[in-house]
Amino acid sequence: MRTLLLLVVVLQPVAAAQPASPRPPIIDVHLHAYTEAEWRAGAPNPATGQPAPATAEAHRLATLAAMDEYNVVAAVVSGPLEAVEAWRRAAPGRVLGSPLFGRPGVDDSGRPLPALDSLRRLYEDGRLRAMAEVTAQYEGLSPSDPLLEPYFALAESLDVPVGIHTGTSFPGTPYSGYPEFRVALGNPLLLEDLLVRHPGLRVYVMHGGEPWRRETLMLMEMYPQVYMDVAVIDWIGGPGGRPRFHAFLREMLEAGLGERIMFGTDQMR
Numbered sequence: 001m002r003t004l005l006l007l008v009v010v011l012q013p014v015a016a017a018q019p020a021s022p023r024p025p026i027i028d029v030h031l032h033a034y035t036e037a038e039w040r041a042g043a044p045n046p047a048t049g050q051p052a053p054a055t056a057e058a059h060r061l062a063t064l065a066a067m068d069e070y071n072v073v074a075a076v077v078s079g080p081l082e083a084v085e086a087w088r089r090a091a092p093g094r095v096l097g098s099p100l101f102g103r104p105g106v107d108d109s110g111r112p113l114p115a116l117d118s119l120r121r122l123y124e125d126g127r128l129r130a131m132a133e134v135t136a137q138y139e140g141l142s143p144s145d146p147l148l149e150p151y152f153a154l155a156e157s158l159d160v161p162v163g164i165h166t167g168t169s170f171p172g173t174p175y176s177g178y179p180e181f182r183v184a185l186g187n188p189l190l191l192e193d194l195l196v197r198h199p200g201l202r203v204y205v206m207h208g209g210e211p212w213r214r215e216t217l218m219l220m221e222m223y224p225q226v227y228m229d230v231a232v233i234d235w236i237g238g239p240g241g242r243p244r245f246h247a248f249l250r251e252m253l254e255a256g257l258g259e260r261i262m263f264g265t266d267q268m269r
Contacts, residue, residue, distance in 0.1 A: 022071075023070060023071040024071065025071055025072075025073045026070060026071055026072045026073065026263055027072070027073065027074045027075065027262070027263065028067070028072050028074075028075040028076070028263060028264055028265055029075070029076045029130075029132070029163065029204065029229050029231075029262045029263065029264045030076060030132070030133070030163065030206060030229050030231035030264030030265060030266045031063065031075045031076065031077045031078070031264075031265065031266070031267055032077065032078055032079050032100070032133075032266070032267065033056075033060065033077050033078070033079035033080070033083035033084045033086070033087045034056040034059065034079055034080070034083055035056060035079075035080050035082060035083045035109065036055060036056045036057070037109075038056075038080070038109050039052075039055060039056040039059065040052060041053070041054045041055065042054075045268055046170070046236065046268055047235055047236050047268070056083065060086070060087055060090060063267055064090060064091055066267075067091075067094070072094075073094065074093075074094050074095075074096060075094065075095060075096065076096045076098055076129070076130045076132055076163070077095045077096065077097060077098065078097075078098035078099060078100040078130070078132055078133050079100050079108075079109075080100070080107055080108075080109050080111060081097075081099060081107070081114070081122075081128075084097040084098065084099075084128075085097070085127065088127065096129035096130055097122075097127055097128045097129055097130075098128060098129065098130040098131060098132050098133070098163075099113060099119070099128065099131065100133050100135065101113055101134065101135065101151075102134065102135035102136045102137070102138050102139035102141065102165075103136070103139040103141060103147065103148075104147050104148065104150070104151070108135055108138075116150055116151075116154055119151075119154060120154060120158070123154075123158050123160055124158070128160075129160070130160060130161050130162070130163065131151065131152075131155045131160050131161070131162045131163070132161065132162060132163025132164075132204070132206070133163050133164070133165050133206060134148070134151075134162060134163065134164045134165065135165045136148060136164070136165070136185070137165050137166070137169075137181060137182070137185040137186050138165070138169075138173075138178045138180065138181050139180050140180030140181070140182060140185065141180075141185070142185055142190045143164045143166075143190055143191050143194055144190055144191060144192070144193035144194040144197075149197075152194060152197075152198055152201060153198070155201060156198045156200050156201040159200070159202070160202075161202045161203070161204060162201060162202065162203050162204070163203075163204045163206050163229065164191060164203060164204075164205065164206060165186070165206050165207065166186050166187070166188045166191075166205050166206055166207055166208075166209045166212070166216075167186045167206075167207040167208070167209050167210045167211065167212065167233075168183055168186055168210070168211065169181065169186075186209070186212070187209075187212050187215060188205050188209035188212055188215045188216045188219050189212070189215045189218075189219060191203060191205070191219065191226070192219065192223075195219075195223050195225070195226065199225070200225070201225065202225050202227070203225065203226050203227070204226070204227040204228055204229055204262060205219070205220075205226065205227070205228040205229070206228075206229050206231060206264070206266075207229070207230075207231055207232055207233055207266075208228045208229065208230055208233055208248065209228065210233050210248070213248050213251070216228055217251065217252060217255055217257070220252075220255075220257050220260060221255065221257070226260070227260040227261070227262055228252075228260065228261055228262065229261075229262045229263070229264035230245075230249075230261065230262070230263060230264060231264030231265055231266035232265075232266045232268070233245050233248075234263070234264075234265070235265070249261070
């Protein structure tokens with residue numbers, strides 16, 4: 001219900017003249033951690049144009065300050081595991097750690113992922129709590145590709161939620177370090193074989209599957225273990241801007257899917 005209430009506020013902003021009230025608690029299911037080596041100081045925010053902080057540590061501090069300001073009580077944070085661990089130590093109890101990868105054995109920074117037995121121990125010890133973001137699309141893979149099967153089997157066995165990148169990305173992505181990226185691999189319906197193989201796996205469709213909004217709706221109606229997050233499209237608006245995003249939310253609410261819509265930011269540096 002908390003997520004539903006937050007989305008209603010997005011659709012129907014409270015008038016400025018009304019008295020201020022305490023901010024409701026928020027869970028952000030889509031944040032990222034970075035190492036200093038991969039950090040791009042000064043990279044512009046795609047919505048505001050403001051430059052990124054000078055260091056990965058400054059970015060972490062700024063994000064945690066924003067979490068305090070907006071009463072974000074917990075967040076799924078993915079990235080290189082050493083960076084995720086630094087976030088977890090900085091905000092114990094609030095950071096739900098996660099790996100970030102798109103193909104077996106290697107994270108999105110090109111570093112080796114722990115072996116499956118080691119990953120299992122990290123989950124069992126509580127150092128990792130989710131498997132999100134899975135960026136198979138950037139590696140030219142369908143999310144249902146059998147290459148990823150051991151990771152999803154592990155997540156199902158531990159009842160760990162899985163968040164999978166869907167939809168699109170920045171213009172020119174295949175020319176900007178991800179030559180295997182294909183827009184067609186972002187269609188949420190490509191998750192269906194995965195869901196059939198793993199009926200106990202809880203999956204959330206990251207970015208709401210935009211621009212495949214109808215496909216996301218159909219997938220969620222068919223499979224009750226499927227959720228979605230609104231990361232990026234809640235502040236950029238996605239194709240068509242905010243009016244299209246608000247129309248998307250209304251359609252999902254009218255379909256009775258409001259309690260499976262999760263808040264996320266994908267803070268974009």
